Amino acid sequence: MTEHGDGRRVGYQDALREALHAALEDDERVFLLGEDVGAYGGAYGISRGLLDEFGTERIRDTPLSESGFVGAAIGAAIAGMRPIVEIMTVNFSLLALDQIVNHAATLSHMSNGQFNVPLVIRMSTGAGFQLAAQHSHSLEGWMAHIPGLRIVTPATIVDARGMLQTALDDPDPVLIFEHAGLQNEKGLLGSEPPSVDLDRAAIRRPGKDLTLITYGGMLPRTLETAERLAHEGIDAEVLDLRTLRPLDEAALLESVARTHRAVIVDEGWRSGGISAEIAARIQEGAFFDLDAPVGRVCSVEVPVPYAKALEEACVPQSTRIADVARKLVGRDG
Numbered sequence: 001m002t003e004h005g006d007g008r009r010v011g012y013q014d015a016l017r018e019a020l021h022a023a024l025e026d027d028e029r030v031f032l033l034g035e036d037v038g039a040y041g042g043a044y045g046i047s048r049g050l051l052d053e054f055g056t057e058r059i060r061d062t063p064l065s066e067s068g069f070v071g072a073a074i075g076a077a078i079a080g081m082r083p084i085v086e087i088m089t090v091n092f093s094l095l096a097l098d099q100i101v102n103h104a105a106t107l108s109h110m111s112n113g114q115f116n117v118p119l120v121i122r123m124s125t126g127a128g129f130q131l132a133a134q135h136s137h138s139l140e141g142w143m144a145h146i147p148g149l150r151i152v153t154p155a156t157i158v159d160a161r162g163m164l165q166t167a168l169d170d171p172d173p174v175l176i177f178e179h180a181g182l183q184n185e186k187g188l189l190g191s192e193p194p195s196v197d198l199d200r201a202a203i204r205r206p207g208k209d210l211t212l213i214t215y216g217g218m219l220p221r222t223l224e225t226a227e228r229l230a231h232e233g234i235d236a237e238v239l240d241l242r243t244l245r246p247l248d249e250a251a252l253l254e255s256v257a258r259t260h261r262a263v264i265v266d267e268g269w270r271s272g273g274i275s276a277e278i279a280a281r282i283q284e285g286a287f288f289d290l291d292a293p294v295g296r297v298c299s300v301e302v303p304v305p306y307a308k309a310l311e312e313a314c315v316p317q318s319t320r321i322a323d324v325a326r327k328l329v330g331r332d333g
Contacts, residue, residue, distance in 0.1 A: 007190040012182045015160035015189060016046045020084070022193060023168055024054050027082060030168065033060040033069055034086030043088040043124060044183050066096040070121065074104050077119040082168055087123040089131075090139045090177065104173040105148030116171040120164065125153075126217045126267055127315050128181035133303035136311070138267040140177045140216070141274035144244040150174045151244040152198055153216035157187030159242060162196030170198070179217030198243050201251035207237030209329055210261035213252065213278060215241040218265045218316060225321040234329055244274055249281055256286045261328045263295040265316055270298035295324040 010018075023030045032047060038061040041048030051059040062069040066087060073083035087093045093100070104117045127136040144151045150170060154160040160178070167174035204219065205226050214222040219240050226236040239255050241247065256262050262282055266275040279294040297316045305311050326332045 007188040009186055010157060010161075010189045012157060012160050012178075012185045012187075013044060013046055015157045016164075016178065017048070017050075019161050019164035020047060020050065021053075023082075023084070023164055024050065024058060027168070029080065029082040030084065031058040031060065031076075031081065032084045032086065033062050033073060035062055035064055035069075035088060037061060037086050042086060044178075044180075047086070066092055067099055070096040070099040071103070073119055073121075074099060074107075074117055077104075077117045077173075078107070078115050083119055084164075084168075085119065085121045087121060089135045089180075090123050090125040091134050091137055093121070093123055093139070093143075100143075100149070100173070100175075101146055105146050108172060109148060117173050118168070118171050119173040120167045120176065121173070122164075122176045122178060124180050125177040126179040126181055127299075127304045127311055128179075128217070130306055130308055130311060131180075132306040136180075136304040138216075138299070140175075140244055141266070141268040141277075143175055144274055144277075146245075148172065149245060150198065151177065153177045153179070153242060153244060155179070155182065155216050155219035155240055155242070156204075157185070157189050158194045159196055161189055162194035163198065165193070166196050166198050174198075177216060181217040182220075185220065199246070199248065201242055201248035202240045203237060203251075203255070204240045205236070205238040207235040208259055209235045210263060210325055211237045211239055211255040211259045212263050212265060212321070212325065213239045213241065213255075214265040215244065216267070218267055221316065221318055222265050222321060225318045225325070228318060228322055229325055232326075232331065234325065234331060236325060241278075247278070247281065249285065252278065252282060253285045253289075256282055257289045260289055260291040261295075262290070263297060263321065263324050263328060265297045265321055267299055267315055269301050270296060271301060273298060292328045295328050297321050297324050
């Protein structure tokens with residue numbers, strides 16, 4: 001996925017690594033911990049080389065205990081440090097749910113603001129690498145249900161580079177979901193570190209006939225679909241949510257007010273997912289602007305399969321997105 005503007009062409013992994021390096025270099029309170037973040041260089045090589053430069057005090061390999069090292073990071077954050085935790089995949093974050101939900105998300109509220117938890121947790125999410133059901137799910141919608149957490153989903157090179165610093169500046173816990181399918185994406189990055197506002201969604205493609213709402217790994221596929229629809233005379237706006245909690249509700253409603261139709265593209269499951277929350281907010285806030293029911297394209301409600309053909313059939317593809325969009329504008333044959 002190419003980004004507009006002048007600058008150097010870098011990969012998603014490189015942007016994430018630059019963000020980590022800059023954070024460690026700029027603030028001695030920042031340190032990275034997780035399984036294989038040091039000698040191995042992280043699950044996708046994001047922290048490769050950082051151990052040699054910053055040493056074992058700041059790049060800490062941990063035992064295979066997500067609950068243990070997330071709990072340690074919460075304690076360090078309360079004590080004034082700025083820990084960045086890497087969890088290999090969102091599925092493994094379930095082993096740390098007690099620490100994330102019952103401690104990181106609640107301590108500021110339970111202490112009446114006396115204790116903040118300035119913690120950043122990075123994790124891989126999503127399908128696309130044939131890693132099967134225990135490594136491929138999209139559970140960020142679950143986390144978006146929890147008050148006290150901020151949930152961000154960098155889908156572009158600029159956001160991959162810029163979101164980490166904004167997250168570190170937040171006094172409360174931020175979870176960054178880095179989609180596995182974006183790891184090989186490339187785009188343009190300016191010479192200066194980008195400043196990223198985590199409170200605002202972004203229009204990645206303007207349009208007037210309907211709004212395609214998405215985030216994370218589904219953004220390239222949704223943009224591809226919008227281009228396909230354009231050749232058929234359907235002008236689709238693409239809205240990248242970027243942050244799932246808090247949702248930029250104003251951006252959602254403003255876009256729907258312009259286009260009068262909406263399709264939500266979500267790699268999570270349909271039942272009880274973030275797509276249902278978005279659809280409800282649109283219908284609560286923009287009901288009289290809608291010319292058609294809100295459409296949804298989600299993953300098939302099964303554990304993500306290992307076989308490549310089945311994995312592709314399971315998650316949203318451009319063909320399925322386009323079919324739903326055509327129906328909403330009355331072009332389904």
